[in-house]
Amino acid sequence: MKKYIKIARPDHWIKQFFIMPGIAVALLLTDIKITELSILKLLLGFFGTCFIASANYVINEWLDAPYDKYHPVKKNRPVVTENMELKWVLVEYAILAVLGLLLSFLVNKYFLITAAVLLVMGIIYNVEPVRSKDIVYFDVISESINNMLRLLMGWFIVTSDSIPPSSILIGYWMAGAYLMATKRFSEYRMIGDPKVAGLYRKSFVKYTEKKLLASSIFYALSSTFCLGVFLIKYRIEYLLCIPFIFLLFAYYSAMSLDNDSAAQKPEKLYKEKKLMLLVLLIIILFIVCTFCTFDFLKPLTSSALIKLEV
Incomplete structure (x- = not known):
């Protein structure tokens, strides 16, 4: 199981703290006080974002394996070096995606919509025929839109009455x-x-x-x-x-x-x-x-x- 856990990159979950500026901006621009912030929603939102991100990492690692073998560091990734099966990768992707969307649903509908867009962007970025990561300049633009989505997710943890x-x-x-x-x-x-x-x-x-x-x-x-x-x-x-x-x-x-x-x-x-x-x-x-x-x-x-x- 270790290799399947590894391709979900739980060590990258720290990136999901990029939702925090969205929370800070919402508290700054709305009448909501920090004492009114729901800790439960914050936890649901954070881990929901983590699971969605991990689902995207799973398909990224699998579909990048033919190319990662040319990278001096990424050539050591489990999908490149070990005998992993597509069916279990797809099962892992489905579980992570469902968990992420379920936790997002428990925050509110706007957080859920943004989480779903984040999941779709992972497909656009990694999966043919689009596979935007292969298109010069558009690779950066399409990947970095996830940053904006995380800001929105942080905002929607605080309020669903407006957008930043x-x-x-x-x-x-x-x-x-x-x-x-x-x-x-x-x-x-x-x-x-x-x-x-x-x-x-x-x-x-x-x-x-x-x-x-x-x-x-x-x-x-x-x-x-x-x-x-x-x-x-x-x-x-x-x-x-x-x-x-x-x-x-x-x-x-x-x-x-x-x-x-x-x-x-x-x-x-x-x-x-x-x-x-x-x-x-x-x-x-x-x-x-x-x-x-x-x-x-x-x-x-x-x-x-x-x-x-x-």
Whole structure:
């Protein structure tokens, strides 16, 4: 059973904490207080998301096996190295999908709909004839939309009366695209041979280091712009957080240039102490800016011209 459990990647469940910003944004923008947050719904939502993600991982590992054998690390995955049977992989996928949808149903109907879309995106990303992961640029866009879906799932744990502003949704989506493009850039550099890279991932046939780096910059700019619009629109004090968000993107980009970079394994990022310290600093700064008012920032929201004395 170990190999079947392994392909569900329970060690990747930490990624599902990406629903937490959705919860934070909902508490910030609605009248719901943190004391009114249902712990039961939070647990149901978190584990429902985990099971849906694991279902997607199962089909990902099975369908990627012919390509993973060309990757220096992924060639050791159980589907590549061990004798696994398709019928049990399909049973595992079905069980995980049903469990995920059942737990999602117990949260509310909008959480269930979003969870179902997350499940469908796993099929679009992995299964032919679409298999979006093989299409240059669309591979990143289609995979990173899961980031936006997780934000929505976090939001719907708190409230089902509305949806978040488009600026935060697109910003979160583009942040995910930045992470995925940076991951591919780091992978491409590690493999070191464009021909082998193309055998591992079909989209790498048309990618180059330059294209991947340029695309990651585009996604980073798109994300920070949308996040900036959201932050300044809803609370001018958040302007103080923006330089540190820029620093976070810059630090992550520099980290992707390292040999065997942690950018290739987002689920292991919590082990990067400097990165986590920077994230902690940003979280603290957000909390301070949420509860403190800085009057010197208010003139920045005015559209009136500043008059000079002659």
